[in-house]
Amino acid sequence: MPEAGSREAIGVEISRVTHRYAPRNGAQVTALANISLGIPRNQFHALLGPSGCGKSTLLYLIGGFIPVQEGEIRTASGLVRGPGPERGIVFQNFALFPWKTVKANVLYALAQRGSRGSEADQRAQHFIDMVHLTGFEGSYPAQLSGGMQQRAAIARTLATDPDILLMDEPFGALDAQTRRIMQEELLGIWRASRKTVVFVTHDVAEAVYLADSISVMSARPGRIQQRIETDFNNRNDPGILRNPEFVDTVEHVWELVRAEVDATKAGRAAA
Amino acid sequence: MRVASRILPVLLVLLLWEGSTRLGFVSRAALPPFTVVMQALAGLVADGSLWANAAKSVPRSLVGFAAALVVGTLLGGGMALSRPFRTLVNPLVQVLYPLPKSALIPLLLVWFGLGDTSKSVLVFLGCLLPVVLSTFNGIAGVNEVLVWSARSMGASRAAVLWDVLLPAASPQILTGVRTAIAFMFLLMVSSELVIATNGLGYMIGALGDRGAYPAMFAVILVVSALGFAADAGFQAMSAHWLRWRE
DSSP states (O other): OOOOOOGGGGEEEEEEEEEEEEETSOOEEEEEEEEEEETTOOOEEEEEEOOSSSHHHHHHHHSSSSOOOEEEEEEEEEEOOOTTTTTTEEEETTTOTTSSSSHHHHHHHHHHHHHOOOHHHHHHHHHHTTTOOOOTTTTOOOGSSSHHHHHHHHHHHHTTTSSSEESSSTTTSSSSHHHHOOOOOOHHHHHHHEEEEEEESSSSHHHHHHHHHEEEEETBBEEEEEEEEEOGGGGGOGGGGHHHHHHHHHHHHHHHHHHHHHHHEEEEHHH | HHHHHHHHHHHHHHHHHHHHHHHSSOOOTTTTOOOOOOOOHHHHTTTSSHHHHHHHHHHHHHHHHHHHHHHHHHHHHHHHEEEEEEEEHHHHHHHHHTTTTGHHHHHHHHOOOHHHHHHHHHHHHHHHEEEEEEEHHHHSSSSSHHHHHHHTTHHHHHHHHIIIIIHHHHHHHHHHHHHHHHHHHHOOOOOHHHHHHHHHHHHHHHHHHHHHHHHHHHHHHHHHHHHHHHHHHHHHHHHHTTOOOO
């Protein structure tokens, strides 16, 4: 396990973060309780847990989209105080600008970083080619399938070259086949770029397949129940999904998640 | 085929109009035949009165409409973006919304006189609320992940307003603008009917008072055609701007 302590090795450092919110006409809810988590630089980390465990909230806190109430979150660029271009994000529902074409979406992201003209154009084309959208540069998002929209969103985020890639159930809205292909492609992109990735999912096999390390989160209040290190993402084995060791790990992690799901049910029944 | 299916109902109505008046089913005093109305229209075009009055009505209405677009977008956007501003403005909007704007005509006469200003102000007030409400609802309804995306790319808050919020809200804003166009014609004519010495609405009233019904119908047809053309043109422009939608 890599040391998370040294400054250079920091990808994301979360210290004692607690987050509460008050729903309209409801009692205050503690979404996250005293979360501490270190994600080393260049690691692919999965946040795994049942729905309502606050894993997306934690991701949005890292992104700086919602303010940190208690505790602190640091990256190599310092304390997180708001959104920043060193932290790129990919959302479940793509969040492409629907009024812009695929290429205009990527170019917009590049323009925010001061890149314009033919240099930006070449760079945009490079990432569009990389996610296999060559020929769809002039298409509007509404004209593309879900998988293609997510590829465009990934190209847009990668084009700005963020240090940290935040992914909020990015394949959750896709059909099973497309999801599988997108997982393979993401792994290929990650191996080539070795960005720090924080990947939110409730799909156990997806987490085990993609991640270096997995945080299993408990349901409300969200806590990190257990951290698991894996290395299946570094094995160049096309049959990895049938590898007994992989299957056992998925089963083991699933048991942990199931315990949390059951606990949530019991909690609801008691309430 | 599509063009034919649109024109056919209009032709049928015109035929029915002409036939029923010519055959005496409808009194000519109540409804002059279409062809007679067209002759009257030719007369109004020839003596220049139609053009002269349209040249009064249209500019002063457009002034009120344009002011409503600018002020309405600002008010609606401000309400969507600032809670204190919304608290301040919302009661006024709620009170003004159900008020029939034509009820203000006598008051505006006292305040702004017989000239262009009273009509421009009335059109402004009538067009304002649809724009305010559609802009407010449009911007307030923008999915926040679009804003977050832009912010995470490095866009400033001000840039997000122009680059994300306005285009994302544009389908709803344009719907409000379309309603405002209809209100513009409505209030243009009704204000000129009540307080004016010129304009298309004034013509309708004055010709009616004189018993010149074919000419009066001709002006009514002209106003309808103007409204139809404005709406159709605006719809075509909207479709072009919103071509990114499915």
